[in-house]
Amino acid sequence: MxxxxxxxxxxxxxxxxxxxxxxxxxxxxxxxxxxxxxxxxxxxxxxxxxxxxxxxxxxxxxxxxxxxxxxxxxxxxxxxxxxxxxxxxxxxxxxxxxxxxxxxxxxxxxxxxxxxxxxxxxxxxxxxxxxxxxxxxxxxxxxxxxxxxxxxxxxxxxxxxxxxxxxxxxxxxxxxxxxxxxxxxxxxxxxxxxxxxxxxxxxxxxxxxxxxxxxxxxxxxxxxxxxxxxxxxxGTAEPPAACPDEAPGAPGDVTAHDVRATQAHVMWGVSQSGCVTGYDVLDAATGDVLAATDGSPMVDLTGLDPGSTYEVTVRSRNDHTGAVSDPTAPASFTTTTTTTTADNAAAAGACTATRTGASACS
Missing domain, CATH: 2.70.50.50 (chitin-binding protein cbp21)
Structure with missing residues (x-):
């Protein structure tokens, strides 16, 4: 073999x-x-x-x-x-x-x-x-x-x-x-x-x-x-140098999918400009960071409250400089009131809370 x-x-x-x-x-x-x-x-x-x-x-x-x-x-x-x-x-x-x-x-x-x-x-x-x-x-x-x-x-x-x-x-x-x-x-x-x-x-x-x-x-x-x-x-050339000083372009529209009692799958459009090293998902009301990724245009929010409405936005980051883009327009979703097997499995995973009522597993 x-x-x-x-x-x-x-x-x-x-x-x-x-x-x-x-x-x-x-x-x-x-x-x-x-x-x-x-x-x-x-x-x-x-x-x-x-x-x-x-x-x-x-x-x-x-x-x-x-x-x-x-x-x-x-x-x-x-x-x-x-x-x-x-x-x-x-x-x-x-x-x-x-x-x-x-x-x-x-x-x-x-x-x-x-x-x-x-x-x-x-x-x-x-x-x-x-x-x-x-x-x-x-x-x-x-x-x-x-x-x-x-x-x-x-x-x-x-x-x-x-x-x-x-x-x-x-x-x-x-x-x-x-x-x-x-x-x-x-x-x-x-x-x-x-x-x-x-x-x-x-x-x-x-x-x-x-x-x-x-x-x-x-x-x-x-x-x-x-x-x-x-x-x-x-036939590719040498990789271009990093772009430490270039401002990150804004991501595309954010949407929520597969919304359950305690979790939701959040996706957004990839930024088409600037130097983007990652994205932050924000609480639209407080500006708190609920989750962060190193380039992926999606994340699963867990630890949510059943029967609750959440409103989130997304911004791009340039971690070379600490610069961030303007956030997207907010997207709203409401969790269901019935807990499923998948909710229980997610709750049992290794998660780190980033704010009361919302967390992201890593």
Whole structure:
């Protein structure tokens, strides 16, 4: 068996933020990191010293232009809350890599049939340790598909192109949720594959209907896990210098989702200008900081009071200078009065209160 380590870069840890909560559907993020999925490797390729996105790979650059930065900063959020394990007949051909475009973020550009996506080089018939980031831990099944021999990567990916080559239920992981930990299991790849192919990984949660989707571009050329098409290999220049004196641009509109009795998933638009190293979620009335992230445009607020109305805004930060942007317009949400299992699970997690009545798990 070829055991290949796929480590998430330090930049990923910074960008996904300091806040995560166990036990909430909204936080159940993850994506294939070996072989690297399109959204993950494009995110890696796009990193710069300023925190802005500048992919060198042409497919990644086009995906950024088409789908926008949220799919990058939320590379682990390619999901359908109502997927329920459904495949052919539910997810249309040509939209398999994005799971049918039913998620909270726009991953549609990652369906593009082209031959210049970041690529992992593999050997047909070999056994590899597949790795899937576990930004949140949940029980479930991973189904791995590989395109059939004769697949044309310049044509849209359809279900008739795919062959299920392995499934695993509740595989082990390298550690708790968040950061660079991942689920891992062995997959023996078909021995008859040659040339360029796509590996499709479908994470089917067993504790909810939420599903996750990853397309990984591979070439069967006798390789041993090498990745080409990102970073220096894609022709990128040296990373630009940090922008310590540039004012942070304002974030986009803030919204609240998956509001429950004691928690809410808050998201906002990524700042499109200036030097932004992170974001603060504020109590609109007092200006108190309820939660902070190191680049992620979302956070899960926990420890809220049932049946209560909250009003929040978001501002961008430049931690080099301490400068902050003007806050967004406020968003209001009201928690429900009924406590769910997910509320109880979040309450049992490791949380640090930032103000009375609201906290964020880290």
């Amino acid at each position: 070829r055991r290949l380590a796929a480590s998430l870069a330090t930049a990923v840890l910074a960008a996904v933020g300091a806040v995560a909560v166990v036990g909430q559907p909204a936080a159940a993020h993850g994506a294939e990191v070996f072989p690297g999925s399109r959204q993950y490797l494009c995110w890696e390729d796009a990193q710069t010293a300023t925190g802005q996105l500048d992919p060198a790979n042409p497919a990644c650059a086009d995906a950024l232009a088409e789908s926008g930065p949220n799919a990058y900063y939320n590379w682990f959020g390619n999901l359908d809350s109502n997927g329920a394990g459904r495949t052919e007949g539910y997810i249309p051909d040509g939209t398999i890599c994005s799971g049918g475009d039913r998620g909270p973020y726009d991953f549609s550009a990652f369906n593009a049939p082209r031959t210049d996506w970041p690529t992992t080089h593999l050997t047909a018939g070999a056994t590899y340790e597949f790795q899937h980031n576990n930004w949140a831990e949940h029980p479930g099944r991973f189904d791995v598909y590989v395109t059939k021999e004769g697949f044309d990567p310049t044509e849209p990916l359809g279900w008739a192109d795919l062959e299920l080559v392995g499934s695993v239920t509740d595989p082990p992981d390298t550690g708790g949720p968040g950061g660079d930990n991942y689920y891992y299991w062995d997959v023996t790849l078909p021995a008859d594959r040659t040339g360029r192919h796509v590996v499709f990984t479908h994470w089917v949660r067993s504790d909810s209907t939420e599903n996750f989707y990853s397309c990984s571009d591979v070439v069967f050329d006798g390789g041993d896990g090498e990745v080409t098409g990102i970073g220096d290999d894609a």
